[in-house]
Amino acid sequence: MKRKSMLFLVLLLSVSMLLSACGSGNNGNSEASGNKEETPTITWLNMLHTPSPPTDTVLNKIEEATGVNIEFSWIPDASKEERLNTSLASDSLADIVTITILDNASVRNALKAGVFWEIESYLDEFPNLAAISDDFRTSASIEGKLYGIPMQKQVARNGVVIRKDWLDKLGLPVPKTTDELMEVAKAFTEQDPDGNGVDDTTGFMDRSDLVYGAFKTLSSYFGTPSVWAVDEDGKVTPEFETEGYIKTMDYMKQLYESGYINQDFAVTAKTDQQQNFAQGKAGIYVGALFGSKNLRNLAKGVQDDMELVLVNDITSTGNESDRAIWSTTNGVGGLLAFPKSEVKDEEELRRVLKFVNDLMSEEVYALMTYGIEGVHYTLDENKAATIMDTDLWKQEVQPFAGSRPSELGYEIRENDPLKAEADRLIEENTKYAVLNPMFSLESPTFTAQGSELQKIITDATYKYILGRIDLDEFQGAVNNWRKSGGDKIIEEYEAAYKQVNG
Template identity: 70%
Template structure:
């Protein structure tokens, strides 16, 4: 579908509300002549994920089109319903020239990729200066069955760490913790020693949320030496993380926090927005998550906790030894794929023109547009390429929705002027030196594809029950045995076979 046919959708930037209607409208009418001039204006439809409440207006889009010499027609799918909508679009072959696929472990997505529905792109990357710079390990992690069916979203490898109230540390005479034991002592002090000085017992050390991955649990598990999802031995044996000593140590640590009241009692049912609000309101002093959240937490505290000062830590271990530093890498640094369906992208010439468009999105100017907006309208920049947002409301409306569409999120000259964000970026770059990858990320397991989410829920539920004291170690081991008999053993054997095949 071309711009003339989708102008109404683009001008109002409509969120997809009926995949059966709008997604179908996006597909099936690529007027391909079979010959594409690399310098010609490209007409591109893009089925994309929306992570904000509303789609962007045309202000930045127009500039992006000018920069990339293209007419872009977006169809937006709200993030909350992306799995259902993408599955429907794949099943009906109602797609667009570019399809954002973020759920690479989804069985429908993986099966569609393996079926030949999308173009294999690795052989073409070398012909484009920015695409040619994608690291080989990124291509390997983003490949399905050894083939790359789209341009990978390049994310920072390991973004997580610990954010603490520096003003509370200073008041209580405490240092930034370097070990999990020291972190526990800080949590105790923040809970018991009235760090805000209001004379009321109304603070906890940690504030956490109902997320064992992006909340505190998985980052703490790195500090205890837990592998990232899976561990592979020298002889190719695969062990899931929850069957390792590090995972049990993490559960015991979290249980200790819970039993002693050093973490919010409702963490297992707390949403991320509520977690951040509690921190910003001074209800707790330790936040474990993405390091760049520190900037947002401080901004949220304005007018509520105006004396708040924050400090970050990314070098905590359970042993105190630098050699034991480790931090899990989310999806091995892969945020998904920009994929190109053969039903829409009819021939190699059209594919090459679309790849040029994606290559142009990786330019410095495109990154600045999709991150900060238009200079003088949304932000200013100093002589050191440090950018400051000058109109937050306008930026949220016109720029922020594009952030998740950037094919790469770091490594550019322009950067945030905020000191906390600069420190977070520095620590995230440092984390890459200690990142623990998931060795099974690019491996194949049909059982995992079809039953993985259901089986993982068994372990997630058992983990929460252990931390909350509803089951003991025997109960957790029983959950593992149930996981094995329900399909977990098949996942292990299938991953082992897949791993062996990659080594031959």
């Protein structure tokens, strides 16, 4: 009996010590470990637009603000199509998948096949998601269904950047029409705007890009639709069959033949275009207005007297009512999509949607754009942010910029007058934006052959501008486009438009 009592006492003492150890361990480890287990984790297959992923400095703050542990899997932007196709094929996805290539056949097929949740009916449950406009929802839909949160960007960002110091030196006003812009290009080429006594300047500095270079923005000024036009009867017309497109080609042809544009523009890379402009070789740059800040920074130490003016109200007629600016993607930068293989049920879907809703707060937007106040930036009384250490910001903050669900409507802004003016004009562009009516619609032929067929038009456009073919030969290329699949694309888009719009 005594032996049994002793064994019982030893066992009781052992259990007491074990419980005591467990208790003291929980108290001594702080509550963080316990909370960590309770904090939900969200995985995110995301695009990386910078050389390397961010450190955890800002990520930790984003996790604090959203109450979520975030596990990123980063895909370099340069290999996004291959990697995303592979992930779809192997079903190796994440709770959130950033999709920026909505015209990719594999992506569109996966969206339509029900791989991802259809989420429009859930948006109004969350205040920031509920505020997404009908235009964004429609533009981001596939055949009328929304399979992810639209990544909202400015609808129309382009305009004209001009050397104001050169305008002032030559006594020229800021141009308001395409004819006046031509006169500025002529003067910048012929009247020695930099005053060095050498014939070494031209008007436009352009690059080999008919979309993001000068051509498409100029075409807006001549009334060209944005990729496609559709009339009240649902008849679809490609932009290159419109009068505005021909007028733009003629305008560019005049610039080229007169020497008012860099003669190698058809083979010039974007980086070379920007470097040449920054070095004072030309005075007109057409592209994203926010790029003016980069042009000015590139010019430091080379063209320190450079003064830029940003212009977004040029027309070919001089009439305010004719103002227009293209918007190929209608401001949709992609989708944040939620695969059913990872997000198993509606409860889990709502949890992930709440996380995206929280990402759209002013606090998290500031973290993903500027970083941590006092570490990466300072803030003045007007909510203007000044970056403290550009290299640190690039390493710890910049990689998050491509992950923001929205870039619109926030109070905090950059404390740079030129960037502030660019932002103001880009916002103003929204009122004059010409949307692509086919952006959210489906044409299987366009998905399969669109890029290949576009090469026919791109090649013919350059040849016409460079004087290697005439208008009849250009029309011949258009007919070739139609016979090679273009007619089928138009037919499919007309059917899709009718199905969605009745």
